[in-house]
Amino acid sequence: MILVTGGAGYIGSHYVQYALEQGEQVVVLDNLVFGHREAVPEGVELITGDMGDTDLMNKIFTEHNIDAVVHFAAYAYVGESVTDPCKYYNNNTVATLNVLDAMRRHKVNRFVFSSTCATFGNPVRVPMDEEHPQSPINPYGQSKYFVEQILRAYHHAYGFQFVSLRYFNAAGADPKGRIGESHDPETHLIPLIMQTAQGKRQHIGIFGTDYDTPDGTCIRDYIHILDLAQAHDLALKRLRSGGESAFYNLGTEQGYSVREVVSVCEKVCGRKIAVQELPRRAGDPPRLVASASRAKKELGWQPRFENLEEIAQTAWNWETSRRY
Numbered sequence: 001m002i003l004v005t006g007g008a009g010y011i012g013s014h015y016v017q018y019a020l021e022q023g024e025q026v027v028v029l030d031n032l033v034f035g036h037r038e039a040v041p042e043g044v045e046l047i048t049g050d051m052g053d054t055d056l057m058n059k060i061f062t063e064h065n066i067d068a069v070v071h072f073a074a075y076a077y078v079g080e081s082v083t084d085p086c087k088y089y090n091n092n093t094v095a096t097l098n099v100l101d102a103m104r105r106h107k108v109n110r111f112v113f114s115s116t117c118a119t120f121g122n123p124v125r126v127p128m129d130e131e132h133p134q135s136p137i138n139p140y141g142q143s144k145y146f147v148e149q150i151l152r153a154y155h156h157a158y159g160f161q162f163v164s165l166r167y168f169n170a171a172g173a174d175p176k177g178r179i180g181e182s183h184d185p186e187t188h189l190i191p192l193i194m195q196t197a198q199g200k201r202q203h204i205g206i207f208g209t210d211y212d213t214p215d216g217t218c219i220r221d222y223i224h225i226l227d228l229a230q231a232h233d234l235a236l237k238r239l240r241s242g243g244e245s246a247f248y249n250l251g252t253e254q255g256y257s258v259r260e261v262v263s264v265c266e267k268v269c270g271r272k273i274a275v276q277e278l279p280r281r282a283g284d285p286p287r288l289v290a291s292a293s294r295a296k297k298e299l300g301w302q303p304r305f306e307n308l309e310e311i312a313q314t315a316w317n318w319e320t321s322r323r324y
């Protein structure tokens with residue numbers, strides 16, 4: 001059985017759905033601060049609590065036959081991490097350490113970690129492969145980077161087996177419309193555009209139009225949530241079959257500018273979307289695009305959603321029929 005921390009959140013819940021379809025048994029731990037009870041499928045046990053609670057972690061490992069942890073639970077607002085770093089270091093790093101130590105006590109040593117391209121900081125070359133230097137520029141990226149360092153040390157010292165997956169921009173929703181993205185507050189580009197298309201917002205603000213990119217707006221690599229889910233499943237299969245611990249970058253290897261994203265979404269939603277040009281947002285590098293060849297080669301990972309239109313279509317379906 002797999003313990004999925006943060007399994008009621010955006011990425012975690014899509015993994016849970018995917019893992020069930022692969023025949024896995026899962027138990028979800030989520031404090032529901034950002035997660036949604038409705039995102040956890042019927043029949044899956046949801047334990048509502050904190051991963052920093054040592055007694056709770058002991059109880060979970062004692063009462064369930066867990067052979068691996070897939071760890072999504074984290075706070076993920078970059079801006080907030082700058083104004084309240086304590087919250088991010090405590091939750092994303094210290095509480096994760098608590099999970100790892102509970103695993104040690106209960107002799108569970110397979111760990112799949114939800115990491116991020118934010119561990120790299122400003123790109124010195126694009127596309128970014130796993131050897132790109134890591135120099136995170138905000139506490140969010142640092143809080144995940146620290147966990148990666150802890151994993152290296154635990155691997156070396158205690159024989160921990162891990163795969164750390166560094167996602168670029170997660171986007172889209174379950175194509176069957178059962179679950180999707182629902183953040184409060186919402187800060188991500190695609191859902192904000194969709195909400196603008198629905199008339200819930202007057203316009204989408206574009207953060208910076210003077211970047212050194214072809215149309216002056218930031219370029220990102222948007223990867224479908226189910227493709228991320230698939231990578232976690234493959235990562236766990238790798239660990240279970242005795243594969244080496246590893247780090248993988250996950251993206252489609254294609255960059256889209258903010259203006260291009262708006263234009264693709266206009267096509268998908270079938271309506272014009274009003275934009276407002278705004279100053280740059282602090283901490284946004286001009287271009288982030290993954291090189292994902294290592295994941296493809298070693299995990300056999302193949303993203304199925306290769307173009308942004310398909311990704312945006314699933315996001316639009318969700319936005320127009322969302323349950324939470």
Ligand code: UDP
Pocket residue numbers: 169187188189190192204205206207208218219220258281284
């Ligand atoms: N962005 C934007 N307006 C918004 C939200 C985001 O122009 O209201 C831009 C942002 O500057 C970045 C890209 O869209 O270049 C993706 O941002 P998002 O917050 O979705 O993800 P991030 O790249 O921060 O993980």
